[in-house]
Amino acid sequence: MEKNTEKIKVILADDHVLLRNALGAMVDKFEECRVIHQCGNGKEVIEVIKQGVHPDVIILDLNMPEMDGFEAASWLYKYRPDINILVLTMYDSELSMIRLLGSGVKGFLKKDIHPSELKRAIHSIVQSGFYFTNHNSQKLAHLFHTNTEGSMKLAQLMLTTHEFEFLKLACSDLTYKEIALKMGLPTRSIDTLRDNLFIKLDVESRVGLAMVAMSNGIVSF
């Protein structure tokens, strides 16, 4: 079973068993790869890692129950910064990309790529420690581009802890007053948080906030 120890050891995390299995079969067919574990959420990943398993790559889905890709990536970055993380996402969002970069994620893949791209990504991240498609690179380059609107846009997409927490709570039936209570902040501060997010995320209503949060995988549903 475990004969060929030179193979790239991959852990796959996605809550959809069907797709995870299909993807796992595909990765296993890449000759130099071997899926050593499949997990349904971030917690399972961490448990496996804690048991001493040391993969070369972890392919993380963003939306998962129990513990999502964001949280899992943050944990891994903190306690096992040597493990390469490749995030596989439905969305093409600068917002989550920025956050994930902060969590030490070194590669992004949209789910609409060609299988050969996945293969290339795995090799790239193992060999060079990172993987970005041209598309991603362009986005990043554009974001970090100084002097222009680029850097402003980057600043915009850096959400503070409060903003992030608020954004998640805004995706509910809760009143701003109730959200303020939950966050331990005065209602007025919530007003400012909201107003700032309206500008940062380029929306003009709470529904807009909720839509952005969902379409960027920030809230799981």
Place this chain on the structure above:
Amino acid sequence: MEKNTEKIKVILADDHVLLRNALGAMVDKFEECRVIHQCGNGKEVIEVIKQGVHPDVIILDLNMPEMDGFEAASWLYKYRPDINILVLTMYDSELSMIRLLGSGVKGFLKKDIHPSELKRAIHSIVQSGFYFTNHNSQKLAHLFHTNTEGSMKLAQLMLTTHEFEFLKLACSDLTYKEIALKMGLPTRSIDTLRDNLFIKLDVESRVGLAMVAMSNGIVSF
């Protein structure tokens, strides 16, 4: 290539190339099945069908660009009611189930099932014309259960054309007044639409509506 014509001919529609390919490879490995086409959206499916291709099963994803699973299923039901449709969805939603049943969909699959379940589903829908998991059956049975809250709940989940249209428009920055304009209805009617949907969908704010719409695949994003 096309030697074994007795195989079950499958068309696969999902906008995520990676997952679609992985899934296609899996289905192709089921000995009695053969994926004859892969499509990225509903429009492509319809084009293929119009060209005279006649599959035994079409496996449809719900969220797709251009033309989503709802629209594709409706078209197929109208013009090719003999083709079996199997809907593959991320969500476990009674709301979309009801709507899809009305579009002639005869089988549902959540993306978190085991591969063997997919195989069983394909065979079942080809042989008996339908496929429901125990879970689905229970949901349906519960919905159609007369005399109790069941039938009421069914009625609740049957959205009118206006309600459906409003629900989609509610997932935006538009004001109710603006939505009213777009729909050509007086603002007061929008009020009633909203109030009814609050009850039907068991939420108590517009954000709640948006969340339900998104988590049931009613709005694509």
Place this chain on the structure above:
DNA sequence: GACGAGCTCCGGGTAAATCCGTAGTTATGA
């Protein structure tokens, strides 16, 4: 026709969300 059910429409009122401008506090860096 009488009836209820479902859809559309309305008035008036309260609470919430949104907009405008202002200002204190911290951290960062020239």
Place this chain on the structure above:
DNA sequence: TCATAACTACGGATTTACCCGGAGCTCGTC
């Protein structure tokens, strides 16, 4: 050290969202 920016906090004014009750309308059923 002073300037700058980012975060937090506030007051007051306006618009929007939400809630309550009522009423006409069509349609199918008995």
